[in-house]
Amino acid sequence: QVQLVESGGGLVQPGGSLRLSCAASGSLFSIYAMGWYRQAPGKQRELVASITRSSNTNYADSAKGRFTISRDNAKKTVYLQMNSLKPEDTAVYYCNRHPSNRDYWGQGTQVTVSS
Numbered sequence: 001q002v003q004l005v006e007s008g009g010g011l012v013q014p015g016g017s018l019r020l021s022c023a024a025s026g027s028l029f030s031i032y033a034m035g036w037y038r039q040a041p042g043k044q045r046e047l048v049a050s051i052t053r054s055s056n057t058n059y060a061d062s063a064k065g066r067f068t069i070s071r072d073n074a075k076k077t078v079y080l081q082m083n084s085l086k087p088e089d090t091a092v093y094y095c096n097r098h099p100s101n102r103d104y105w106g107q108g109t110q111v112t113v114s115s
Helices: none
Strands: 003-007 010-012 018-025 034-039 046-051 057-059 067-072 077-082 091-097 109-113
Touching: 003 091, 018 034, 018 091, 018 109, 034 067, 034 077, 046 067, 046 077, 057 067, 077 091
Parallel strands: 010 109
Antiparallel strands: 003 018, 018 077, 034 046, 034 091, 046 057, 067 077, 091 109
């Protein structure tokens, strides 16, 4: 069983950066592929980036070249570095296993990109 807690969101101006963190509990974290997801108001939740247990990464087209996902298995933490943020990146960001598991959704962290 894994519990996930996201942090690092906030209000940032267009063009700014944020680094999100997802802290996991449980002993099996290192064997899971993980993902960062987001849900904007009125939209479905979508996968933004994923990382395998050996740190191979994949990105949604909207995130390519701007976002970087990484993990530290010793710290049981997954990160999402977000640069060149745009207003359309505004959403609640969640981490979860990849593919997602409905039992592992946390509270998410709000990211608002606005001037």
